[in-house]
Amino acid sequence: MQTNHVRKFTFFLSLLIITALSYLFISFEFILIAIMLIISIFLILLCLxxxxxxxKAFYFKIPSLILLICISGIMISLIRPYDKAxxxxxxxxxxLKYAYESDQKDRRQLRSFLGYFSDLEDRDFKRLNQIKTxxxxxxxxxPRDKFYAAFIYHHGDTSIDYKIASKLAAEAAQDEFLKDDFEVQWLRKATYDRYLLSVGKQEKYNTQNRWSFNIE
Incomplete structure (x- = not known):
């Protein structure tokens, strides 16, 4: 009987810790998704x-409880409030720096990619309007300010936005102190490619059809 109480306590304590971490830390939900995939594969192997x-049922019970805890953490992450845009x-x-950082934080949250929970479009609109002003x-x-602005324009939705992003990114990339900055140099290529695609031309640097650092 005492063992059952310990197990229940351990389960609810784990549930509390995981949901708290998921609420407090951006991107923690992606770790939970990875754990869920591993546990799911393990359960499939157990079934085989x-x-x-x-x-014994014990072998299935523990992984199933871990899955339940992970799902709870992911659900909590979907109601985690955004910071100011x-x-x-x-x-x-x-x-400019804050707009850039909030842009990147938004794209490290699962909720931003789930229509019902996402405010990403409205938040991108606010950031872009501020940068335009x-x-x-x-x-x-x-140069660094131009980089931040280019990144926000890069997440616009018109070829004009992409053209401005490309111009600003190119100017930032020419700066002596930013020539070796990977992200700045990547953005110069990515914004130009995105502009080319938006006007029906073929991209030059092949940055838009594969995963790339901080693209979204």
């Missing part, structure tokens, strides 16, 4: 073994 040799106070550089005020001077 069970066809030839009868196994933009900030309205601070310097131009601070606003800054650009119209002729306040994009620093």
């Amino acid at each position: 073994v069970h066809l030839f040799k009868r196994l 933009i900030i309205t106070k601070g310097t131009i550089s601070e606003k 800054i650009r119209k005020s002729n306040n994009l001077k620093k």
Whole structure:
């Protein structure tokens, strides 16, 4: 009887810890998905073994409970609130950096890719509008600021946005201190490719049809 109480306590404690971690830490849900895949494969193998040799229910119970805990953690991650999409106070550089960082954080959350739970489109719209306002005020001077702005334009939805993104990214990539920055140099190629595709031309650097660092 005492053993059963210990098992129940362990289960609920694990459930509490996993759901808390999933709520607090961005991208933790992807770790849970990976664990679920491993456990699922393990259960399939157990079922195959069970066809030839009868196994005790215990062997299936533990993996199933782990699956349940993982599913709970993933569900909690879907209601994790987003940070602010933009900030309205601070310097131009601070606003641009924040917009870039929030853009990347959004794309490291599972909910952003599930229509019902996602606010990604609206948040991209807010970021892009802010960057357009800054650009119209002729306040994009620093190479790093141009990189941040290019990244936001890169997530626009028109060929004009992509053309501006390509121009800004190219200017940032020419800076002496950013010539060896992988992400800056990648963005120069990616924005140009995305612009070419948007106007019906073939991409040059082949960045849009394969996974690439921080593309989304």
